[in-house]
Amino acid sequence: MTSQLRKRSPRPLRSAVAALCAGLAATLCITAPAWADQDADRNAGHPGHVWSVSGPDRAAAAHEPRARVSLDATTGTLSLSVTRADRTVIEPSPVGIVTEQADLSKDLRFLHRKDRLVKERYRAKSGKRLDRRVLMNETRLSFATPTEARFDLVIRASADGVAYRYVLPAGHGDVLGETSAFNLPPDASAWLGTYRVDNEGQFNQYTAATAPTGEYSDQALFATDGGYTLLAESDLTGAYSGARLAHTQGTGTYRIKLADDRVHTDGTLATPWRAMVTGDLATVTRSTFTDDLAPASKVADASWIRPGTVLWTWLAGGREAGQSLTAQKAYVDYAAQRHWPYEAVDAGWYFKADEWDTTDPNWQTDSWLPELVDYAHAKGVGIIVWIHQRDLDTPEERAQWLPTLERWGVKGVKIDFMNSEAQPMLQWYDAILRGTAAHHLMVDFHGSTIPKGIQRTWPQVMTLEGVGGEEKRTNTAAHLTTLPFTRNVIGSMDFTPGGFQRVGQRPNSDAAEVGLTVAYESGLQMFAGTPESYDTRPLARDFLDQIPAAWDDTRLLAGQPGQEAVLARRSGDRWFLGGVYAGAARTAEVPLTIGPGRWLVETIRDGSEGLVQDRQVLRGGDTIGVDVVANGGFAGVACRWHPGLTTCYR
Structure with a gap:
């Protein structure tokens, strides 16, 4: 009897061990998705440490941005790059911050790493959609200088963006500046607004290198072979200073310049997020990434807030x-x-x-x-x-x-x-x-x-x-x-x-x-x-x-910065359409990508004697043709069609 029990015991033991290993593997896939990438990147010939961070959705990994943080073994400097589908979004760019007590941009050594999944759901009062879901991977990398000054670099990655911030312990003194910058391919298309204190500068198109020397709003859009990227900032409070981009003509580098020469701090500090909203143009346009990075609402009862x-x-x-x-x-x-x-x-x-x-x-x-x-x-x-x-x-x-x-x-x-x-x-x-x-x-x-x-x-x-x-x-x-x-x-x-x-x-x-x-x-x-x-x-x-x-939702139907923008926004069961164009008159052809089925579409366009309204029944995915005058546009509303329906207006 004893020998029979001994012969039978390994099977359930093996099953339990197998289940445990499977569970651990699943956990590692969620909480530390980039560990394997570190060794792979190091073996690819990069000196020092390299860490890779991407979003949690493995099924969409080929289309999502991926951040790589590198620590140079010789200089102890950090850089961050972003790719999408192995194509360039942001070239390796300097990362670092300087305080009264320490220069946290060089001579760094790696201490440890911590990973977690950020999964949230919240409801907004305004914006591109009211119901929001947040799913990001977060990696926290800890570093120290030779004098034992320490800080953490926190990186987040989601389906529509990458962001990082610095977290400093108490006793670091005032912040004197950042070495943070964004390196773009010199020929990347760029849409930039000259910086003004009221943020009312116009956006103009350049390439990353040909933009004139000067300061630009930190909301800057670039197009590379990896898609579109909008530089932005999130979670800016009175604990820090606002940022702008400083650029020298002839380079693709855009440096972070703070509004203050000295940022006064007291205790621990988490700087604002340096965000890169990344994807195709439709993804960037409907993204809520900068909101998703921000702290949760501090208004307990928001019932009185009515847009x-x-x-x-x-x-x-x-x-x-x-x-x-x-x-x-x-x-x-x-x-x-x-x-x-x-x-x-x-x-x-x-x-x-x-x-x-x-x-x-x-x-x-x-x-x-x-x-x-x-x-x-x-x-x-x-x-x-x-x-x-x-x-x-x-x-x-x-x-x-x-x-x-x-x-x-x-x-x-x-x-x-x-x-x-x-x-x-x-x-x-x-x-x-x-x-x-x-x-x-x-x-x-x-x-x-x-x-x-x-x-x-x-x-x-x-x-x-x-x-x-x-x-x-x-x-x-x-x-x-x-x-x-x-x-x-x-x-x-x-x-x-x-x-x-x-x-x-x-x-x-x-x-x-x-x-x-x-x-x-x-x-x-x-x-x-x-x-x-x-x-x-x-x-x-x-x-x-x-x-x-x-x-309730927002979609880009057609667009090219500086030329055309057609957005559809849904409220309840109706989609509202807004299109604006620059340049010569044309017949705009806009895909009605708002869902399957038949839709009554009512549009308003410019006519020879004023505004004109057109009505037509289309199927989802059909093309709307609208005559647009020079520097013109159109508006519209679409609702589910059924026999006898003559208007979407209520």
Whole structure:
């Protein structure tokens, strides 16, 4: 009996061992997918250490970006490169940071590595889609200098991007700069915006090497043989300093330059993510990578945050309208008639505040704004108000204004003229974000930074300017067709489309102006036209009545930066289409890649005597043909067709 038991025991033991090994192998595939790559890369002839990090989806590995971090055995310097399908995305580029206490860019030695899977799900209040899923591999590499100064380089990789950041322990002193840079092939196509403190520079096309010497916005788009890559930043707070790109003509190198010569730190530090949104153009355009990298929402109850379309009165009536209660009531009446949920009172009303004695406890009674808010509320319209940053600059000013606006019933604030990404201004952002969340005020930042993940962490931020928008008289049609692939990729953009009255002051046609309301995403989509300009264009006006400001999905149907951009955005069971073009008149041919089945498609285009609406029934995957005038465009809406259906409008 004993001998029989001994003969039988190895089989279940072997099975258990096999199961255990299989389980361990599966775990290693999830938590440490790149260990094997390290040895393979080292044996391929690279001196020193090489680590490879890619996304968790092995089935799609050939199409996903892969980061390689190399430590040079001689100099102790780090570099990072990115490939996609073994093709170049980013060439080996320097990685490092310098503090008061240590130069963490050279003479480094490797300590250890840690891997984990980042898997999250969250729901946004605005953006390209509301439901978000995050799936990334994270690798943390720890290094030390000869003096035992230490830091971690944290790399994340997903299906649509690669990012890295530095994590430093306490006691490192102030940050004096980064050696971080991005090396692009010199002949890579580049779409760059000259840096401005208000982020309102136009985007122009160069090659990586021919771009003039200067500083550029850190939202820069490049095309290499590995596809498209948008450089970006995420999780920027007052703990650090904003970044821009410094370039010298003749090279493909774009260095990270901070807004501050010295970044003051206290305790441990995690720098912002240096992000590379990577893939084909459709992947980059619909990516939420910079939001996905950012911390989770700090607003526990977000039920009061409601995106919507807005009648914006600045380009419609100017400061004079802002100084007149009668004029503002008329705008509210128009918004109510159109069922637009908000009206924005811009500069004008607020300049009268210079005469108010805010030390008087009854100072708020001097304003007619509470009366306007009550009037609008009775008609189902919420009020957004403009306010200058200088009057929210101190804790005392914020303690005066924010509770007052909440008590009056104001729904949101448009805060203007920050014009800086230096650390003190970023610390102000931290304070105003906490304050507006506490007082249930949605936010539109103008003269501002760009989103950089802020809308995930603080979902009351519905939109930011940071763009050469409708107010500009120097915009080009090429600039308008580049924005969906650059600025608007990383978050809501308050371009304020719909300025139909600005004929001769804008570079596009009326149909293109309608199309911008879909092509450009904004949680508060502010329409810049006058009531008269809408009423003389009833097709445009009625289309604007249909537009939501929150989307369930976004797809790029056709596009090439600087030439054309056609986006489809879904709300419920309807897809809205927005197309903008630069250049000569043409018949645009756009694939209807919004799903199988039959669709009723209603489009608005430019005709010889004004806007024209066309209706046709198409199958998913068919091509929409639309006549487009020079520097023109179109707008449209598509819904599931069934016999008897004559319109998608509701």
